[in-house]
Amino acid sequence: MSEREPPPRSTARRRAPAPHVTLAAVAREAGVSPATASRALNGTTRVRDELRLAAMLVPVS
Numbered sequence: 001m002s003e004r005e006p007p008p009r010s011t012a013r014r015r016a017p018a019p020h021v022t023l024a025a026v027a028r029e030a031g032v033s034p035a036t037a038s039r040a041l042n043g044t045t046r047v048r049d050e051l052r053l054a055a056m057l058v059p060v061s
Contacts, residue, residue: 021060030054 027037032051040047040055047055 019060026055026058029058 023034023037023041026041027034030037030040030051032040032055036047036051037055040052
């Protein structure tokens with residue numbers, strides 16, 4: 001019976017996991033309600049352009 005060698009280790013670096021962003025956090029940062037943030041991000045037409053832009057430009061940290 002022969003001994004098995006472990007597989008070679010990968011030299012590639014792993015990516016850091018993506019941050020989880022909640023709808024409530026987006027709404028809070030944009031200064032709008034969660035319902036407005038949801039409509040803005042989903043492309044509903046019932047959102048004023050300036051509010052849509054505010055929700056779309058919230059930085060992800």
